[in-house]
Amino acid sequence: MGIARTVSTTRRIVGIPVMEVAPAGRDPRGPVLWIPPLGGDKERYTDQLNGLAQRGFLAVGIDPRRHGERADLPPDRLFELVMNRFRATMWPILGGTVLDAMAVIDEELSAHRIDGPVLAGGVSMGGDIAIALAGIDPRVTRVAAIASTPDWTRPGMTLIGRPGQVIDQGEATSGGRWLRDHLDPLAHPDRFRRELAIRLDVGAADTHVPAEAAHRFAALLADGPPAPQIAVVDHPGLDHPDLCRDPQVLGGALSWLTGPS
Template identity: 30%
Template sequence: MDRAIAFASRTIGGVPLLLALPSTGDAPHPMVLWFHGFGVDKEVHRKELEQLARAGFLAVGVDAAGHGARRLPDLDARQAAPHEEALRTMIGLAAQTADEVPSIVRALADEGLADAERVGIVGVSMGGYVVYRAVLVEPSIRAAVAILGSPEWPEGDSPHRHLDGFRHPALLSITAERDKNVPPAAARELHRRLAALDPEPVHSYVELAGAVHLMSEQHWTQAMVETLRWLKRHLRLTS
């Protein structure tokens, strides 16, 4: 019978975390930071954190800026605002969240829990936006998976303008063909440019045929299979 995965709540630098600890292997562990979507929190991804922990990763769910234990009092109203206004709010919070990644990585590595040489990051929807910025600000990230996110931001310092910053980490982008919330074109174009830049790029783009933003269980299962395969491969985890 499989051993239960132990969860632990932590706060690092004011950032609330939910750690899922691997039941096998000694620390430091390869680590994967997981970022949720707009308006929810780290708790909605306990199942995914458990999957990662069972695969041998230290899985770290992160409450994004303005969410979860540090939720903005008017977040619901901001989310319900007209699209362009809500998008500005989301991107601002995603950028703030991404800028917190280096301190989280350093703290968990200094504590001996995380292997600083094997750091991964995954984000869904708003979390995908976080991923595209985080790989530009945290050089220790070896593997990144952006699910239903966009590297092209309508204002501010858009990640897609920093193409060289995407050449080092192994980046997997997973989009939904029929996504009206976050159309796949921007992520697809980023990977086209990366492929043109590097003859043998360590990047991959997966567009789920027929999928929408709030994807079906079947499409989500496919996305998780791709995510786990990518993380295991590029963080040198063979189990």
């Protein structure tokens, strides 16, 4: 058999730039949102979106707030700003993009006349967004997150490449604090007590997004009922950049997310 053909489209959904990759000539099985890390854009995982579409899914990449077509700073400048004013800068990006992702799901299900299931995932910041999305949108039934956390406060977070330097996260803005209070998964664990499966790939040597919160989240939700299925996959020796870039970790997470062909 040859490789299944796909059709790629870039458009805006209520002002949100998205990249859609769909199987050619047939109805998609359901949408899969794959969200990039800090500094990434909707095209970051084009190859993976194509692979998802070849498996029959409607694959959707999103430009997070302040990223891609929505950028107000170059990626390196945005990264520097986030590291210097983490809560004031990152929390509005996280929370705003979670709400954007819900709006994208609304439109994709309506436009393609499909019911789902809805799958979501991402790397680092993108995975943070996907986890939080599952907490407020029950249409999301499966989440795969790499080098991500359910705790937006990231206790003990250090600079990338400097494991001994803990980041001063600063103060949140009023709007950012509201978003964190309402959307942070560890602040609302009961929202995840439903039919839901989550895979969290974490690095044992990752001090930028410490794995502790993923294990804490899984232990907290194990005390159901109902209890979601949460698997924390530890990767010994991998720090944050290595985990984010590892093709085997990415491939394994995507295979788990979509299940058998």
